[in-house]
Amino acid sequence: MATQVVMPKLSPTMEEGQVARWLKKEGDKVSMGEPLAEIDTDKATMEMQALSAGVLRKVLIHEGESAPLGQPIAIIGEPDEDISELLKTATAAAPAKEAVATPAKPPESDKAPAIEKPTAEPAPTSKPEPSTDGRRPAGGRMLVSPIAARMAAEAGVDLNSVQGSGPAGRIIKRDVEEAMKAPKPAGTGAKLRPLAMPRAQPGAVYGPSAYRDEPMSEMRRTIARRLVTSLGPIPHFFLTTEIEMDRAADMRQQINTLYPDAKVSINDVIIKVAAVALIQHPQVNASFQDKTVRYYEHADIGVAVATENGLITPVIRAADVKSLIDIASEVRELASRARERKLKPEEYMGATFSISNLGMFGIDEFTAVINPPEAAILAIGAMVEKPVARNGEIEIHKTMRVTMSCDHRVVDGAVGAQFLQTFKQILENPLYLFLGS
Amino acid sequence: MPSTPADAKGLLKSAIRDDDPVIFIEQERMYGMKGEVPDDDDFTIPLGVADIKRAGTDATIVARSLLVPAALKAAEELEKEGISCEVIDPRTIRPLDIETIIKSVMKTNRVIVAEESHPFCGVGAEISAEIHERAFDYLDAPVKRVSGADVPMPYAKNLEQLAIPDVPQLIAAVKEVAYV
Numbered sequence: 001m002a003t004q005v006v007m008p009k010l011s012p013t014m015e016e017g018q019v020a021r022w023l024k025k026e027g028d029k030v031s032m033g034e035p036l037a038e039i040d041t042d043k044a045t046m047e048m049q050a051l052s053a054g055v056l057r058k059v060l061i062h063e064g065e066s067a068p069l070g071q072p073i074a075i076i077g078e079p080d081e082d083i084s085e086l087l088k089t090a091t092a093a094a095p096a097k098e099a100v101a102t103p104a105k106p107p108e109s110d111k112a113p114a115i116e117k118p119t120a121e122p123a124p125t126s127k128p129e130p131s132t133d134g135r136r137p138a139g140g141r142m143l144v145s146p147i148a149a150r151m152a153a154e155a156g157v158d159l160n161s162v163q164g165s166g167p168a169g170r171i172i173k174r175d176v177e178e179a180m181k182a183p184k185p186a187g188t189g190a191k192l193r194p195l196a197m198p199r200a201q202p203g204a205v206y207g208p209s210a211y212r213d214e215p216m217s218e219m220r221r222t223i224a225r226r227l228v229t230s231l232g233p234i235p236h237f238f239l240t241t242e243i244e245m246d247r248a249a250d251m252r253q254q255i256n257t258l259y260p261d262a263k264v265s266i267n268d269v270i271i272k273v274a275a276v277a278l279i280q281h282p283q284v285n286a287s288f289q290d291k292t293v294r295y296y297e298h299a300d301i302g303v304a305v306a307t308e309n310g311l312i313t314p315v316i317r318a319a320d321v322k323s324l325i326d327i328a329s330e331v332r333e334l335a336s337r338a339r340e341r342k343l344k345p346e347e348y349m350g351a352t353f354s355i356s357n358l359g360m361f362g363i364d365e366f367t368a369v370i371n372p373p374e375a376a377i378l379a380i381g382a383m384v385e386k387p388v389a390r391n392g393e394i395e396i397h398k399t400m401r402v403t404m405s406c407d408h409r410v411v412d413g414a415v416g417a418q419f420l421q422t423f424k425q426i427l428e429n430p431l432y433l434f435l436g437s
Numbered sequence: 438m439p440s441t442p443a444d445a446k447g448l449l450k451s452a453i454r455d456d457d458p459v460i461f462i463e464q465e466r467m468y469g470m471k472g473e474v475p476d477d478d479d480f481t482i483p484l485g486v487a488d489i490k491r492a493g494t495d496a497t498i499v500a501r502s503l504l505v506p507a508a509l510k511a512a513e514e515l516e517k518e519g520i521s522c523e524v525i526d527p528r529t530i531r532p533l534d535i536e537t538i539i540k541s542v543m544k545t546n547r548v549i550v551a552e553e554s555h556p557f558c559g560v561g562a563e564i565s566a567e568i569h570e571r572a573f574d575y576l577d578a579p580v581k582r583v584s585g586a587d588v589p590m591p592y593a594k595n596l597e598q599l600a601i602p603d604v605p606q607l608i609a610a611v612k613e614v615a616y617v
Contacts, residue, residue, distance in 0.1 A: 145577045147546050166578070166616050173546055173577040174616070 002077025002086050003052045007067045010039055010046040018066040019073065020045050024056045030076055037073075055079045058087065143170035151176045181391055198321050206317040208350045209298035216292050224288065224409035235408040238367050239416050243424050245383050245398040248273075251430045259325060267303070267357050268328040270380060272433060273426045275299035275319035278353055281419040285352050287373040288409045294373075302351030302371060303331055305338045312338050313371060315351040324433070359383060365401040375410040378423075379403045438462045440490075440505035440526050442472040447482030448528060455484065462530075464502045464553075485532030489541070493523035496547040496611045499538055499564055501527060504551045504583075504602065511607035520615055530560050538564065539571045546577040547614040551607060556584040578614040583607055 007017050018040040024030055036050045054076045061073040075083050144152070144159060148171050152159050155176070162179045164171035200206075216224075248269050255264050278285040278299040287294045299320040302313035314334035316327055337343055353375070356368040359382035368379035381401040388397045402423075406416040426432045439445035445463070452459035474480075490505060491512050500508040505526045512522035523541050527534050542548045548568060550561040565580040586600040 146574045147577045150574050172616055 002054070002057065002075055002081050002083045004072040004086060004089075005036065005050070005052075005074040005076055006070050007061075007073050008039070008048055009069050010048070011041045011044070014041045014069065016066050016068045017041050019061050019063050021063055022059060023047075026056055026059055027079075028056050030054060030056050050076060052076050057081070057083050143168055145170060145172045148173050148176045152179070155180050200318065200321040200323070200326070206298070208346070209296045209300045209318065209352060211294050211296045213289065213292040213294050216289075220293065220409075221291075234370055234372060236367075236370060236405050237408050237413065237416075238403055238405055239413075239420050240365060240401060240403040241420050241424055242399050242401050244388070244428050245400045248427050248430045249383070249398055255324065262325045262328055263332065264324050264328040265331075266359075266383060267355070267380070268324055268331055269430065270357070270378075270427065271301050271303065271316060271319055271327055271331065271355060272322075272324050273423060273430065274353065274355060274378060275301055275316075275322075276433060277419055277423040277426060279320045280422055281415065283415045284376050284406075284411055284419040286375045286410050287352070288375065288407055289373070293410055296352040298352070300350065300352045302348075302354035302374070303335070304354060304356035304368075305335045307339050307341070312343065312348050313351060313354055314338050314343055314348050353377070355380060359400070365403050367403050368405050370405050370407055375407045376416065376419075377405050379405065438464075438502045438528065438530060440467075440500075440502055440528070442470060442474045443480075444482060444488070444526075444528060446474050447480050448484070450479075451481045451484050454481065459484070462502070467503055470506075482528065484529045485534055486529075487525050487527045487534035487537040489523065489537065490526050491522065491524040493521035493545065495521045495545055496549060496615050497523045497525060497538070497541040497545045498549045498551055498607065498611065499525050499527065499561075500551040501530070501560070502553065504553060504607075507602070507604050508549075508551055508607055511604045511611065514604070514608055515611055518617070520611060520617065522611060527564075533564070533567075535564070535567050535571070539568065542568055542572045543575045546575055547581075547611075548576075549581050549583055549607065549610045549614065551583040551602060551610075553585050553602060556582055556587055559584065578616065581610045581614045583610045 010017065020038040020040045022037050023035050024037070030036060030050045030053060032050055032053045034050050035047045036056070037048045038045050039048050055078065056074060057077045057079075058075040059073075060075070061067045061071075067073050072086075072089075075086050077083050077086075142159060143164060143166070145166065149159070151157070151173065152162070152171075157176055157179045159171055159176075162171050162175050163169075165175050166172040245266070249266065252264050252266055252269055255262055276299075282295050285296045285299055287296075298318040301316045301319045303316060304311055304313050314331075314337075316322070316330055316334075319327055322330070334343065334347060338348070351371070351374060354368070354371050354377040356377060357380040358366055359380055362382050364384070365381040366379050368377045370377050379402065381403075383398050383400040385396055385398055387394045388399065389395075402420075404416055404420055406413075411419075439448050449461060452461050491509055493512065498508040498512065505524065508522075508524045512524055515522055523545055525538055525541055527538070538548075550564050550568075552559060552561045554560065556562065561582045561584055565582060568576075568580050583602045583606050585602060588600060591597050591600055
């Protein structure tokens with residue numbers, strides 16, 4: 001008696017199967033337990049065995065087509081048996097098949113060949129065509145020449161942003177070269193977050209910054225202990241970078257043109273930028289306490305001032321929320337009183353970060369010693385004009401070298417580097433200070 | 438497969454002096470070719486060493502025999518349009534100096550394999566396959582073959598000319614791989 005072969009459940013999570021390959025042709029003899037077909041499930045390709053013997057009379061689901069569980073996919077019977085009834089029920093039982101079967105195939109019909117082209121092209125899904133921006137060929141696949149792909153990978157060029165000029169939009173070497181030449185925003189790498197900068201309340205007086213103490217992790221304690229053992233009370237490490245100062249210098253000049261009384265110095269700009277960068281990298285605006293790491297809410301910037309009697313660091317409280325003009329006048333006022341030795345203790349103690357500038361002495365770069373309990377100090381060198389190679393051209397830029405000394409107990413190399421990167425990005429694009437809420 | 442009178446002398450002497458049998462292929466149409474030939478009776482050219490006939494940066498043309506002068510002519514024409522071609526004559530087919538070819542492809546990123554023979558299963562096909570295997574990551578365009586047409590050589594003069602690769606075909610091929 002003829003029987004229907006139905007799509008078997010070959011994996012616990014299987015809901016439908018695709019016939020990968022028929023191992024028997026229509027008209028072939030089949031014995032019970034003999035492999036009949038290979039079925040692709042959601043997990044793997046499995047062999048399906050015949051559950052009845054006879055002749056494979058009719059293949060209902062051809063190779064490359066899918067059927068849900070339980071749907072008839074073939075009929076096995078005697079060679080001369082009338083299977084028209086079974087065929088009818090089988091096709092009736094398969095209303096869902098039209099939806100499941102590969103739409104690219106013609107509808108099932110008796111004249112369908114017994115053996116189909118093995119695994120036809122992947123079933124096209126109804127997903128919309130990729131955006132027709134003319135950048136991608138019709139297939140939606142990006143075409144890239146091998147060397148273009150390799151160059152892009154090495155240079156970190158995003159091929160999605162490259163317009164291919166070769167045939168069918170193929171991205172070729174010259175396209176990647178163009179993309180590499182295209183100017184990038186100064187200071188590449190991590191993108192700056194939009195600045196959400198709270199503003200100082202008018203008339204507000206800021207005392208020492210508020211803080212929160214966080215318990216130190218075991219790892220942090222171990223790092224601290226080990227580094228101290230090897231390096232001394234504060235294990236310093238140093239990070240140096242060169243910063244293009246053209247825009248910052250221009251900005252300062254423009255401000256002073258607008259407000260001649262402001263007398264904003266480059267150092268004031270640096271203080272402001274450092275404070276803003278510190279808020280974005282709170283791990284640097286921190287201090288190593290015995291059992292905790294202290295993170296400060298505001299950036300209180302200590303500014304090293306040389307006096308006859310030695311070095312003192314008046315503190316600009318909450319420099320992150322103060323305007324450049326406020327910072328400038330505050331620095332001027334504190335520095336002059338520092339030289340007269342008239343600073344009160346709270347005016348030169350308890351900074352969260354310090355800046356030391358020896359640029360006025362023509363020092364190109366130097367390393368500063370951290371002022372405990374701060375976690376870092378920035379040593380600013382002189383701003384000089386110098387030739388800078390850019391895209392194979394030599395340009396003259398104002399540059400400045402800064403070196404950050406970090407307390408390795410609190411600030412790891414990458415953390416310090418990220419802060420310095422942000423600092424550099426903002427200082428090279430100082431307009432950033434005026435963006436944000 | 439010499440491409441100049443000097444190569445003909447040097448390669449033939451090497452072939453004769455080689456202890457193994459050597460098949461020496463001459464292009465009949467080059468018999469009348471004139472050129473400087475060293476007088477030295479012991480002038481030989483080692484088998485298996487390619488000759489860079491012309492250095493260039495934008496595309497490599499690998500050519501043998503009669504197509505070497507054609508490739509040099511094409512390179513000259515292309516130079517006027519600002520395309521710099523390197524022309525390499527392998528001089529011997531086997532041993533084949535594939536290293537020199539690969540080195541050049543890595544430099545220029547584009548390559549034309551030119552030959553008068555049929556394309557199917559030919560020396561050009563082998564060179565092309567080697568390039569794909571060894572320098573895939575350096576290619577900016579698929580390896581382009583310029584060969585005789587894949588037909589029995591026609592007897593009619595005009596058809597014969599169409600079946601033999603020539604300078605304009607080489608120029609067009611270089612422009613294709615250079616995306617000009």
